[in-house]
Amino acid sequence: MREIEGVHMSRSMQIAKELPFLRRYARALTGSQSTGDKYAAATLEAILADRSLLADGISPKIALFKAFHSVWQTTGAPIGDGAIDGIEARAQSLLAALTANTREALLLRSLEEFSYAEIGQIIQVAENEAQDLVAIAYREMSRSVRGRVQIIEDEPLIALDIRNIVTDMGHEVTGIARTHAEAVALGKRERPDLILADIHLADDSSGVEAVGELLEQYECVPVIFITAYPERLLTGEKPEPAFLITKPFEQEQVRSAVSQAMFFASTQTLNV
Known part of the structure; x- marks a missing residue:
């Protein structure tokens, strides 16, 4: 016993x-x-x-x-069938239009880095079907929305990589900021539909604090944070990000997170 x-x-x-x-x-x-x-x-x-x-x-x-x-x-x-309206109705409408299990498979693959065989075990489909679901997710979500992205990143090569990924997806980059002050100024000058932010910036300022200041002005803008230590932002002890990428990241992780964030932002701020 x-x-x-x-x-x-x-x-x-x-x-x-x-x-x-x-x-x-x-x-x-x-x-x-x-x-x-x-x-x-x-x-x-x-x-x-x-x-x-x-x-x-x-x-x-x-x-x-x-x-x-x-x-x-x-x-x-x-997804439910109850009487709903507004933002919730828009979100459910978009979700209902997607092929079943596609977003799940996409996130399991790109965000959590499960193999296709492991994804199959989790959502109980065959390995080849899991791979097909990921491909379908990219196609369906890429057709859903386009938006404007602000990048807050102090490493030039990483910032350029992120810019290329985002623009290849069909989104517009409003600019790249390397410090807290630059980020706030850029965000207030050009309203983004999505913010993609590093945690530690060039002048030892905080990307989290910069985002917090911008969200005082743009409450509904989704944010994707980038960090080498995701556990530090997932403690359950304070408000935490819905979208989080771990450094070093793969291009697929960025594509997936941006697709997911833009998808939900479309229920509130984007014209699709």
Whole structure:
């Protein structure tokens, strides 16, 4: 009995280490910190009620994300048929138009870096179908919206790389800022539809503080943060980003995050 309890305790500790990444994924999927966290919490409740969700034979991270998707699909993911209007209706309309499981597969691949075989395990499809879903997601979401992107990044080569990715996707870059002051001035001069920001800037100022100042003026603009230490922004102790890219990043991660953020921004600020 003690050995069994020890196995469960070890598995639980491994699951706990993966929770920041589940919250990151859930927030990107829903476009909301609060909604994403609710789904993450519901996943933990489901696991506590049914320990078989942490089945042996698969890694703790895959088991955790698979449990999340069981909750996600059961609750309607999260498209409903009730009487709604305004921004929520616009969001549901856009979501309903997408092929099932495409955004999920895209984020699992690009943001969490699961293999296609692992994605198949999580959302319970074949490996080749998982690969097809990712390709479909890019096509469908790239047709959905176009917008204006502000880049806050002090490393010239990284900033240029991000600019090229964003413009190749069909978006317009309003400019690149290297410091807090430059970022605020640029953002106030040209309103962005999306902000893509580094955490630590050239003059040791904070990208987080610059974004905070801009959001006082543009409350509904989505933000993608870039950091080498995502766990530091996923503590659950203060307001946290819905979209987060880990350095060093791959181009696909940027493309995916920008697509997701622009998709949700389109329910509020963009003409599509």
